Amino acid sequence: MIEKIEPLGTGTGKIVYSTNDCEDILHFSQAEILDLFKSSGVILFRGFSVTPIQMKAFSEKFSHSYLKDPTKGSLDSVDFVNSVDTGMGASAAHTEHGSSPYQPDVIWFCCTTPAQEGGETLFWDGIQLWKEMSKDTKQLFIDKKLKFTFEDVPLNVLNQWVDCGETIDDCKQVLDQFENFNYQINEDSSFSLKYLCSAVVKTKYGNQDAFANFAWTAHARGWEIFEDGSKFSEEVVDELEKLFDKSTQEISWQAGDLAMIDNSRFMHGRREFKDNRRQLFTTIAKIFD
Ligand SMILES: [Fe+2]
Structure with a gap:
């Protein structure tokens, strides 16, 4: 107890x-x-x-x-x-x-x-981050999905991320179950993957809106952020930086x-x-x- x-x-x-x-x-x-x-x-x-x-x-x-x-x-x-x-x-x-x-x-x-x-x-x-975000930035995340792409991923490496089995067919079966996860199998049997998701998600407990995602790390790594290939504007970076700082x-x-x-x-x-x-x-x- x-x-x-x-x-x-x-x-x-x-x-x-x-x-x-x-x-x-x-x-x-x-x-x-x-x-x-x-x-x-x-x-x-x-x-x-x-x-x-x-x-x-x-x-x-x-x-x-x-x-x-x-x-x-x-x-x-x-x-x-x-x-x-x-x-x-x-x-x-x-x-x-x-x-x-x-x-x-x-x-x-x-x-x-x-x-x-x-x-x-x-x-x-x-939950707190989403509540305290400005209306405009919230709207940006509502309008645009986040995009994560990975090119030429060998099957054995993919299998370390997504436990999808030893063969390409096993892997296809597993990947097909995920929504918004597109893949292409390349000539050398590697996978090119694209995952689209919302930056605002529902919490597992309480079903509340939460800004919980990989976008800030993607930004830190210089990746594209959104499905149209765009990155954060300076204003959004500035706002998110302040928001993360004060909520740490x-x-x-x-x-x-x-x-x-x-x-x-x-x-x-x-x-x-x-x-x-x-x-x-x-x-x-x-x-x-
Ligand atoms: Fe981590």
Whole structure:
């Protein structure tokens, strides 16, 4: 049973504390945590000395399937648990796998070694971002879909993103299930992919409008943003920069912390760090309804 709980950041997030030194995270009931998760969207569990293996075991109470992430190093002993310490730079706001239709409901992070300085995980509430956006910018995102294109993706690489099977036919069957995901199979059997999606989505819990997407990271990477090939105007960049800045919340990691983030509502990112001992692990999953 949850005994000690405090706000995390300035929004709906919560910190659940261990009240004794040997409290096991696995003792929490699924129902109790899921209830809190639905209303808060971000939970930080502190004082439970969570390891990557315990993170995976705890996440299994809530998850029916896991997603791969080829951009991160995998831990050999634990399927679907990845290190997120590739690079030390800042990471712009994004939803996990937001540039593809195969997105997790929940992203879990656990920290075994925080950076001495920096390396905080940042998060933004998409409901708040959407509420505070100007009418004109809202209209832009209502009028234009976001576009993500990937050229000449080999089958084995595609299969690391979208778990679509070993053969081209298997893959076609899986890809055909996604709306707004067009693909072309090239002569060399690689795939060219185009994903169109709205920047404003409905949250999994509460069905509210949320600005939760991959657009800000696409902008940071210099990609085209919209389906017509356009990018953000200077005015929109200026507005979004100010909006993200004033809405930033953060997790300042302690060893053994575990975080659970609703990927249908919140975007996340990180501050840069210089301490190469920092160790953060993640697993991403589809959750039981
Ligand atoms: Fe991420």
